[in-house]
Amino acid sequence: AAAEAAAAVPASTTSSFTAVLDRLAAKVDGYRRSVEYVQDYIDIAGLKMWQEELARLVNYAVEQEANRYVRRKVYDAESRYQSKVAPIPAAVVRGVPRSLLAARTPPAATTSTKGGKAAVPRAVPQDPSLTFMGRTLFALAKLTAPEASTYAPEACAWFTSSTEVLPATLWGAAAADKAKKRGGLLGGGSAPKETPKPAAWPAPRKVCGVETFDAVERALGVVGLAGLDTLLALHVVHELTKFVDEYKARAKPLMALIERLRDDALEPDWLPPAGGDPAFYAATAKKLDPLASLAFHRIRKIGHCQLLRRSVAHSLSLRARLDASHLHQALEAVDVAVLDDVREHYRKQAGSSSSSSQDDDDDAGSSTENPYPLDSPTTTTTSTENLLPRLARLLDAAGFADPLEKVYVAAEPLRGLPAVLLVVVLSAAAKLDYDPRLGTLVKRKSRAPLDGYVLVVGVVTVLKQFHPAYTRQLLAYLGQFVGATLQALPGGQPTSAAEAAQGGSSSSKKGSAALADAAAATEPLPNELLNVAWFVTHLAREAKLPNVTDFIPADVLHLRPTAGRALKD
Numbered sequence: 001a002a003a004e005a006a007a008a009v010p011a012s013t014t015s016s017f018t019a020v021l022d023r024l025a026a027k028v029d030g031y032r033r034s035v036e037y038v039q040d041y042i043d044i045a046g047l048k049m050w051q052e053e054l055a056r057l058v059n060y061a062v063e064q065e066a067n068r069y070v071r072r073k074v075y076d077a078e079s080r081y082q083s084k085v086a087p088i089p090a091a092v093v094r095g096v097p098r099s100l101l102a103a104r105t106p107p108a109a110t111t112s113t114k115g116g117k118a119a120v121p122r123a124v125p126q127d128p129s130l131t132f133m134g135r136t137l138f139a140l141a142k143l144t145a146p147e148a149s150t151y152a153p154e155a156c157a158w159f160t161s162s163t164e165v166l167p168a169t170l171w172g173a174a175a176a177d178k179a180k181k182r183g184g185l186l187g188g189g190s191a192p193k194e195t196p197k198p199a200a201w202p203a204p205r206k207v208c209g210v211e212t213f214d215a216v217e218r219a220l221g222v223v224g225l226a227g228l229d230t231l232l233a234l235h236v237v238h239e240l241t242k243f244v245d246e247y248k249a250r251a252k253p254l255m256a257l258i259e260r261l262r263d264d265a266l267e268p269d270w271l272p273p274a275g276g277d278p279a280f281y282a283a284t285a286k287k288l289d290p291l292a293s294l295a296f297h298r299i300r301k302i303g304h305c306q307l308l309r310r311s312v313a314h315s316l317s318l319r320a321r322l323d324a325s326h327l328h329q330a331l332e333a334v335d336v337a338v339l340d341d342v343r344e345h346y347r348k349q350a351g352s353s354s355s356s357s358q359d360d361d362d363d364a365g366s367s368t369e370n371p372y373p374l375d376s377p378t379t380t381t382t383s384t385e386n387l388l389p390r391l392a393r394l395l396d397a398a399g400f401a402d403p404l405e406k407v408y409v410a411a412e413p414l415r416g417l418p419a420v421l422l423v424v425v426l427s428a429a430a431k432l433d434y435d436p437r438l439g440t441l442v443k444r445k446s447r448a449p450l451d452g453y454v455l456v457v458g459v460v461t462v463l464k465q466f467h468p469a470y471t472r473q474l475l476a477y478l479g480q481f482v483g484a485t486l487q488a489l490p491g492g493q494p495t496s497a498a499e500a501a502q503g504g505s506s507s508s509k510k511g512s513a514a515l516a517d518a519a520a521a522t523e524p525l526p527n528e529l530l531n532v533a534w535f536v537t538h539l540a541r542e543a544k545l546p547n548v549t550d551f552i553p554a555d556v557l558h559l560r561p562t563a564g565r566a567l568k569d
Contacts, residue, residue: 014207017139018215025218055223056081060088061131062227068128069234133227136216140228140308144208146300146451151307152438153453153538156314157209159438204437213315222319225312226397232309233408236302240409240465243298247414250291257287258416266419269476272484281481285423292423299424300449303458309403317399324398331391331398338391344370404460404542411465418473421459425474426481428455429531434560441531456535460542471543478536479551485529486556525559534560 032050039046060081067073076082076090129135143149149158217225251258261284265274274280285292320328348370373387395401432441432452441452463471533556540548548557 021215021219058223058227061133065131065134066234069238137228137231146454147449149207150442150451151453154439158207159204160207229312232305236305237408239298239302244411262419269480285427288423296424299458302461303454306403306457306461313399320398338373341373345372421474422477429528432531456538475551482552530559533557
């Protein structure tokens with residue numbers, strides 16, 4: 001009954017989604033209380049049995065749902081969660097209720113006509129889920145899709161707001177027309193010098209937040225949240241693998257163009273590209289549009305899943321701190337101790353490799369004193385092989401893991417990736433505007449699949465899979481774009497050969513001077529410049545990057561208001 005109720009979770013509105021979860025939570029809580037009440041009369045560990053069986057049911061559903069992402073499928077008869085004594089009815093767990101089948105069926109074409117033609121109904125999106133866990137995740141993903149919502153980082157929640165005619169509504173029609181006529185290096189508009197009052201912005205409405213994940217936890221338990229986290233991680237791995245494979249296939253015919261742009265136009269990165277041609281970035285975006293559009297599609301999905309994983313981790317961490325504080329503190333201590341042992345082992349190993357051959361005996365002794373945690377002589381081989389994997393699973397279940405710090409795939413180097421990511425960021429920056437109520441970049445068109453913070457998290461996750469040099473190169477290209485944009489402003493001066501020999505410090509000083517001249521002038525700054533400054537600031541925060549001012553002046557990074565003032569009005 002619980003599986004059937006969870007399978008019918010709708011995703012149309014937040015209220016209906018939460019209402020179904022509340023009904024399921026009430027039903028599950030009633031079953032649990034009944035078992036807990038009866039256990040005292042028949043002398044059984046009823047609550048323990050309930051927790052074990054619920055975990056077995058949820059893990060079975062997660063295992064069957066994960067078959068979509070793994071090569072070696074685990075069928076029902078091979079599942080380790082099945083039992084001959086108490087078998088899990090696969091037809092119930094994997095079955096789709098009639099109500100959901102009716103919701104999946106596209107409506108019939110209406111007979112009403114408009115202009116002599118029959119109106120064609122819009123197709124209903126198909127849910128590919130196999131179990132109730134997959135359908136719950138599908139409902140969450142649909143509710144927080146970038147097409148319908150915007151993620152506010154300071155609130156850790158998704159909001160909706162009216163952004164169809166954002167420049168005309170917030171700046172006034174005259175300011176919007178002037179911005180469109182003036183344009184920027186990518187053809188986008190410019191922001192006004194005076195930000196409108198928050199009262200002029202449409203009031204955002206929360207569609208998913210901490211309360212939503214708390215409702216999921218009440219309905220499916222902590223093991224249900226951990227199962228959603230597992231499915232999201234598998235989906236991220238799937239999308240990253242597709243990203244790498246598609247990039248290799250699509251970039252192969254464009255590799256000569258990418259290398260020519262990188263070597264002849266973008267290098268050196270402290271000089272304006274292509275001799276300071278204002279149309280360079282627009283032309284580059286047009287040439288690389290097929291590859292950049294494909295990369296943006298995958299990056300958007302990756303960023304969306306990562307933000308959902310982070311929200312799930314926050315809920316798991318909260319439950320662990322409240323319900324199992326001693327276990328939470330013990331896991332934290334063990335995690336620190338194991339990491340210290342690993343670092344000490346490799347430090348001793350590096351010291352022994354650099355020592356002379358006559359100290360081999362001493363080095364062998366130091367290696368024995370600091371063994372790798374898997375090679376501990378105090379435990380058996382069977383248990384030590386499972387130490388780190390078991391600890392990692394416990395840490396994930398307690399919400400310790402940071403999804404943005406993980407390496408999901410072992411990818412080979414992708415040539416020209418920073419240049420393609422530059423085009424992705426600049427193309428998105430021309431279609432976004434800053435919303436001070438949410439503290440993030442929002443789309444100008446209401447149905448566009450754009451979200452500023454989803455893009456930030458997606459780019460951070462992709463860069464994490466490669467060498468840190470890729471991140472530094474992307475920051476250098478973005479700093480080059482900022483410098484070229486500032487020099488194109490009225491009062492900006494081109495960089496001379498002597499200043500180019502001094503490198504980025506001279507460019508930063510000149511950029512700050514050009515910014516001061518632009519601030520004193522009447523012309524507003526290009527919107528792309530402001531959006532790129534916001535993007536770099538949050539990219540550095542999420543990726544924990546120091547010294548970002550080596551690429552972009554600090555005055556430029558602080559052009560946008562701080563996100564800490566968001567959602568206070």
